[in-house]
Amino acid sequence: MSTIKSSNLGYPRIGENREWKRALESFWNGNISEEELIEKTDEIRLNNLKKQKEQGIDLIPVGDFSLYDHVLDTSATFGIVPERYNYTGGKVDVDTYFAIARGVDDAIASEMTKWFNTNYHYIVPELNNAKPTLVENRALYFYKEAKEKLGIDGKSVILGPITYLQLSKGYEDSEFDQLVDTFTPLYVQILQELAEAGATWVQIDEPIFATNISEDVLAATQKVYETFTKEVPGINLIFQTYFEKVSNYEAIVNLPVKAIGLDFVHGDSLELLKTYGFPKDKVLAAGIVDGRNVWRANLEEKLTVLETIKQFVKEDQLIVQPSSSLLHVPVTKTLEQKIDPVILGGLSFADEKLQEIVILTKGLQEGRTAVEANIKQATEELNNLQATYRSNDQVRKDIANLTAEDAVRHLPFAERIKLQDERFNLPLLPTTSIGSLPQTPEVRSTRTKWRKGEITDQQYEQFVNDNIKRWIEIQEELDIDVLVHGEFERNDMVEYFGEKFNGFSVTEYGWVQSYGSRCVKPPLIFGDVSWDKPITVKESVFAQSYTERPVKGMLTGPVTILNWSFVHDTTPRYDIMKQIALALQKEIEALEENGIKIVQVDEPALREGLPLDHAKWDEYLEASAYAFRLATATAEADTQIHTHMCYSNFEDIFDCIDALDADVISIETSRSHGELVSTFEDNTYTKEIGLGVYDIHSPRIPAVEEIKQNIHRALQTIPPKQFWVNPDCGLKTRKEDETIAALKVMVQAAKEAREEQVALQNK
Structure with missing residues (x-):
């Protein structure tokens, strides 16, 4: 036998x-x-x-x-x-x-x-x-x-x-x-x-x-x-x-x-x-x-x-x-x-x-x-x-007709940044956060009640708006320069878009571990992806209406949506990536039409998707950079495009990061004790960058001197004019008191570092 x-x-x-x-x-x-x-x-x-x-x-x-x-x-x-x-x-x-x-x-x-x-x-x-x-x-x-x-x-x-x-x-x-x-x-x-x-x-x-x-x-x-x-x-x-x-x-x-x-x-x-x-x-x-x-x-x-x-x-x-x-x-x-x-x-x-x-x-x-x-x-x-695979002939035609020029912004960065500086007039070492703010038990339970039909759409929208307004006020009190609406309406940065785009389906219990106790629920892609109507505009515009400071529109990038979804193999992965990019392009245009002029397109999974076989690297990196540029290509020159990446060996993808042509990138560096900065010592990077100055995955509150040390380490390599100060990732998993305390320290550290840099420049 x-x-x-x-x-x-x-x-x-x-x-x-x-x-x-x-x-x-x-x-x-x-x-x-x-x-x-x-x-x-x-x-x-x-x-x-x-x-x-x-x-x-x-x-x-x-x-x-x-x-x-x-x-x-x-x-x-x-x-x-x-x-x-x-x-x-x-x-x-x-x-x-x-x-x-x-x-x-x-x-x-x-x-x-x-x-x-x-x-x-x-x-x-x-x-x-x-x-x-x-x-x-x-x-x-x-x-x-x-x-x-x-x-x-x-x-x-x-x-x-x-x-x-x-x-x-x-x-x-x-x-x-x-x-x-x-x-x-x-x-x-x-x-x-x-x-x-x-x-x-x-x-x-x-x-x-x-x-x-x-x-x-x-x-x-x-x-x-x-x-x-x-x-x-x-x-x-x-x-x-x-x-x-x-x-x-x-x-x-x-x-x-x-x-x-x-x-x-x-x-x-x-x-x-x-x-x-x-x-x-x-x-x-x-x-x-x-x-x-x-x-x-x-x-x-x-x-x-x-x-x-x-x-x-x-x-x-x-x-x-x-x-x-x-x-x-x-x-x-x-x-x-x-x-x-x-x-x-x-x-x-x-x-x-x-x-x-x-x-x-x-x-x-x-x-x-x-x-x-x-x-x-x-x-x-x-x-x-x-x-039952949901095919979309128009989407497939659009993908087939794409050219290299379709993924290029109208002006190069050196000219865009002048227009953006004039529009936003931000201080040296501007402060911001990455996107999400604390999803408290109340936020999660209210969303659950809404999904179960226990509260109306109007009641849920009012609850979300109340949280957005309160956190706009908190961010202004903290004196943060570029604000976020907090993403209180979102369950997850990928699943949320999976619920809105055509070609996706979602599960109720399809959880997988990401890190520690953090679990995510990847959506299912089993059709051609397309955009029907605005997804993030309502909440972003509501937040912007309560402040004179710029509020970032928050999107998840095409590479991350692809890599953090379960993709059916009916259509080639890189074609799906382009489909997602075109859908995001329409969302960025909708944000701009409604007055949102800073848009963050997060790509935390870009490095993660790098094939283990080096022979496949070039194809993946070229496809990823193209998809990101395709998503952002039609943005107006004075619209500032940000992106965020976290917890990766970035030296492997430095050229690709540059090829994204984002105006500002933010990257985790707090847990690596500033070691990531060495990547930028060995490579020339001309665009703006925020190397995360404190670790959001820990409940501890950093000291002002600790954050200043991270800032000073980065400024040894990156010119102050290019440098942003931000946490290393979104704040969704943190408690409110932890978040406010840590952001307060971050802003204080940025102000002290700013004063030091101004004094140096005036010597």
Whole structure:
């Protein structure tokens, strides 16, 4: 009998109704104790495991659950805690763990950035002067828990040493080999303790190998895994990659491990397999179901691919699994009651993807006839979805006729900025915020009442207007130079537009984790995108009517809307991006017609979408820059276009940032301790820029001197005339008192820095 196994790489942490999020925030707000937090999250974790067992998954991941972030968990495992948190050794306690992620009064949070090309954010490990030791074998704890409480002989999940170190900061390249040698015995200890407890399979996640790695890193990897196999021979190691094909395919598949996990959804792993084959003594863990999108798999096509893969391995040396952890998709579609039934039939969230894995495994083992009914149902539902795809001939014609000139503003920046300076007459180092203001419990509950029909449209609009007016007054009292309306009418910066543009649909419970307890609900794109009527004009005009200061119109850019949506593959992604850009172009024109002359078009996901394969970079960056320029091309010369980006390695996309031709960009720099400024030291940037001067993801209130230090660091490279002072991201998640206090400090710091610069200029 065939022993092909089904497997999962990771499961969403948040719970079907975001119970995880609520538990975390209740603890942070002091409403539940640490003991209650652990009790609630234990329940969620065990329920996740039960569901996977009930689905019939053979290799169930254990240890993938986290209280905040799996990279931070790895740091805590080895006692990697920055000195500013006064850690004295031993197991990292819960308060210290959250302090690293969120900051405390006397210590800023660690840097946060995107997990490869996803919208998930991880906490960057700081290895400065670190003395790693195994302070807690989390993998062992979770393995024993699953075995003892649920009878599950789980597959332990560990973030691999090479990926962990490559994602870390605080060391020189020349120190890499030494760090590898330091961490290797600690990993060996984890594996030995797992083996002693009876573990047979361990998944070591090494997604860094889906990027372009160096020969030195590859050599270190060979050495590490030779040590693992030698020191822990009784355990089956899965070297797990995902998100793209692996670089150095031949070297990777010949590493001394039991199994190699490859992504057969993203990239061209199948072609590599056909070209170079696969070692006969290894298990191939084939990621065949898309772990990052929500459209159901074409089971017939997937089974055909698996049958091809099967030709390259022995009968008992194949594992069927998702392409990546299911962390990146919602939990279950069974809660969706309002969505079009045809669209619902075409969806597959985490639980449904597990079903697909089990069906494909059975079909591969027992033959297609064993799953004929499942294949037929999937095919029918996919055909129904395809038949309802909302095509728009005019939009497709508009896209086909686009030229390079259609994405160019009428005047170059050097001439535009003169007109803008004359119009706005802003002071040196002008202050602004990024867009959203606190979405208090009252704001969220009122929106919920409105959606449920418990209050009228008029009552809801009045509530939103009252909040806008109050915050315009607050911003004026704080003496901020360029104001925002606060986005109180918006649930999310992408979902909001998904509800308004043609070609989109939205879910009720399609939540995924972005960072910490922050969850987002990506909309679904399954049609050609177009604009019907103004979306943001009413609230922007209302806000502007209460102040003489400029109020920014707030839009989400085409690249971010695309990257933060679940896109059906009927139309090429870059065509969809252009469609969104044309829709936004009409919205900008509508804002201008109503007197809004500063428009921010946010692109926080631009860097995130950069392909892991460097060979694909140019195409993506050119398409992204074109789409942004297309959205803003018809703006009048004295309309100032802003954009915002956050938590990314910007040196990779500097040329693209410049090519956006935005008048003002704002970029996160507070958590990276000003390190981002070095990008602008090495490159000439002539437009205006705000490097976020304080971290909005932390509840702590920065000091005036702390913000001034960030300003001074930036002014060493960026001329004062080009520099704006702003927080590093939107303030939606912060409490009102925190927000007002932090903005007050920011404005004071900007004024003091402004006075210093004026004094210098007058010398």
